[in-house]
Amino acid sequence: MSRENSLVSTQWVEDNLDTDKVVIIEVDEDTTAYDKGHIKGAIKLDWTTDLQDQVRRDFVNKEQFEALLSSRGVANDDTVVLYGGNNNWFAAYAYWYFKLYGHQDVKLMDGGRKKWELDSRELTDELPQRAATSYTAQEQDRSIRAFRDDVVAAIGTQNLVDVRSPDEYAGRLLAPAHLPQEQSQRAGHIPTSVNVPWSKNANDDGTFKSDEDLQALYNEVGFDEDKDTIALCRIGERSSLTWFVLQELLGKKNVKNYDGSWTEYGSLVGVPIALGDEPGDA
């Protein structure tokens, strides 16, 4: 993958609002953001109800994902362009999710909703009508999804990239600071994981830094090109953005996103936890 294949600019989106076979999809942490105004023609996916199983902690299964995209009018050969608030955290999560289920042509809008708004580009409250399709998903591509046992086995042996803010990594905060801090899990980080906050990948306006700057960022923390990599955060959405940078922009091999992330790891009985700003020992 490369920047050309996986990223489009806000200008490209504005130029392609009416292009056939381009489907623009908004995915936000604040699931009401779309309802207040969205890019013309964009449809909405709600990460809490559309993409999550409503009983177990897991994703919707292949059949549910097929039914979802079919009902929203997304076809297998459509170019899916994702954007969202919070610097594309949940749009990147959806991007990874589309890849997990094998959608071929999916792209992120660089900078997301924030860049679109800071550009003073138009938003609308008109709801688009799309004819239903018959979408076929692939089996989940487990080569890009890590589970807790993969993560425990990776301690001291793989690149573990914790993308939360420094205060969450060190154990001084338990959640991003726009959320209340009372949580049930323990604070801290996985021993030997390095802290590269997702925000270091992005400029203030939410666009990604250059490939050169991104490569330098990971070189700086001793990223080992010969090892497999797992990215994690609190619930797996910010780490989707880092997964996107590592695998899709920089072309690293064997990068997995751990969607269980700290809310799972920090609740496990008996696993090692490191506190403070240093990675700690295996």
Next chain:
Amino acid sequence: MCGAKVGGLSLDGVNVAKEAVIQGQVVRGTGDDATPVASAYVRLLDQSGEFTAEVPTSATGHFRFFAGDGQWTLRTLAPKADPVDRLVQAQTGSVAEVLITL
């Protein structure tokens, strides 16, 4: 909405005793001419300048963070305005109110 007051954000449901709340409002203009800015983004930066969180302002220009004890920087981005940085001190059990004028 002209001249809307700082601190208009309800704290219902927030356990203030356990949180170090930073909240406030983004406006253009001053005094009676102050107009809330609904399309701004407020970023919370830690003492090293590292990003910690970001929120879009509400329809009334309000924002809120649940920080930790210590000094933080609020960086505000808005269309057609230069970024504005403001230092703020947060403490568990208290609410730091900040009015940000673009």
